[in-house]
Amino acid sequence: MYVTFNSRPAPVNLRNTRIIPFNFQYFEPESLDEALQLLSQYGPEAKILAGGTDLLVKMKMRTVVPKYIVNIKRISRLRYIVMDGELLRIGALTTWRDLEKSELVREEVPALHDAAKSMGSVQVRCMATVGGNLCNASPAADSAPPLLVHEAKAKLTSKQKTRTIKIEELITGPGKTTLRSDELLEEIIIPRRGKGGSSFIKIGRVAVDLAIASAATYVVVEDGVVSEIRVALGSVAPKPIRARGCEAMLKGRKINDDVLRAASEAVVSEVSPIDDVRSSAWYRREVSKALVYDSLVRSLARARR
C-alpha cells in the first residue's frame, strides 16, 4: 500500500516544526520480504522509518530528503528479545521501552539495560527502536557503547543475502554506516555475558538529552586479576569508540583503586571530542575519566564472583 503526500513545500526553516516540507511516497510493508523488495527497488532514494524519532526530525529540517519512505513498524517479527543457546538475539524493531522492561536484558546485558533506563523519556522510549539508534549512527547513540563492550554483532539483510558484522564495523562516522542502501538491520546478536559485570553511565545537560559523554565497561576479575576488560565511550569522537589503551592498562593487572584511576585517566589520549551545543571538548575530555572510573567500579560490583 502507498500514499502520496502532496503537502505544499514550506520554506526551509531549519527548525523542528510539525511541517515536513517536501513530497515523498510512503510504503507500509507487512513482511520483511516486501520491505527488502522495496529497498532493492528504490535503494539510495529510500529511507527506512522505524520509530521515526530521528528520521522525522531530520526530514522536518530537510537534512534528509528521501523520495521514498519504507515504514517497517508493521513487520512485527522484527520485534523480539530471545535467548538462543549462548546468544541473546534482539530484533531491530525492539523499542527502548522493551529493553528497559526486559529481565533478559537486565541479566545478560546490564550495560544496555542501564542505557535503556536513561535514554530519552518514556514517550521517546516507547517509539524509538534499538535498530534505529544504531543505524542513525550518532556518535552519542546510547546503544553503541554497551553493545561494543558486549562484543555484539549486527545481522544485515538484503534481498540477495544476509551478512553479520561486528557493531564496531557498523558505524563509521557521524550519520555514516557500512549498511548498503538495499540492506536492513534485522537483528543484534550478543554473546552471553559469562562472569563479567557491565555498566553504562552517561552525562547530559538535562534528563531528556543526548549524551555530552558516555562510557560503558565490561570486566571479569579472576583471583583479584583483571582477565577480561572492554571499555567504550560515546560522544567523544566521530563515532562510538573502544578505548583499547585503557583496556591494555587493566588487562592482567591486580585490581585496586590506583590501577583503576590510572587507567581511567589514560582515556584522555584516546578520545577526540569536539565543541558543540552540548559541551566543550575540554569538558568532554575531563568527564570521560570520571565516567570510565565510575562505570568500572559499577561493573566490578556486578561481576559474578
Ligand SMILES: Cc1cc2nc3c(=O)[nH]c(=O)nc-3n(C[C@H](O)[C@H](O)[C@H](O)COP(=O)(O)OP(=O)(O)OC[C@H]3O[C@@H](n4cnc5c(N)ncnc54)[C@H](O)[C@@H]3O)c2cc1C
Ligand atoms: C526528545 C528526544 C530524545 C532523545 N534522547 C536520546 C537519548 O537519550 N539517547 C539516544 O541515543 N538517542 C536519543 N534520541 C534519538 C532517537 O530517539 C534514537 O536514536 C532512537 O533509538 C532512534 O530510533 P528510531 O526507531 O526512532 O529510528 P528512526 O528515526 O526511525 O530511524 C533512524 C535512522 O535509522 C534508519 N533505520 C531505522 N531502522 C533501521 C533498520 N532496521 N535497518 C536499517 N536502517 C534503519 C532510518 O532510515 C534512519 O536513517 C532522542 C530523540 C528525541 C526526539
